[in-house]
Amino acid sequence: MRENIEAGEKVEKRKWPKMYVRKYGITSLFRLDLDRNYRLTYTIIADG
Secondary structure, three states: OOOOOOOOEEOOHHHOOHHHHHHHOOOOOEEEEOOOOOEEEEOOOOOO
């Protein structure tokens, strides 16, 4: 993630969990497969 903050694939907006939008106010969502059994979902936010 240090080399590429947009690692993984961007998730289409229509596939975002509504709870993520309500609770966290996300504006982008990425998915990164870590191995066969794990995956990471993350968003990028600007601070300041």
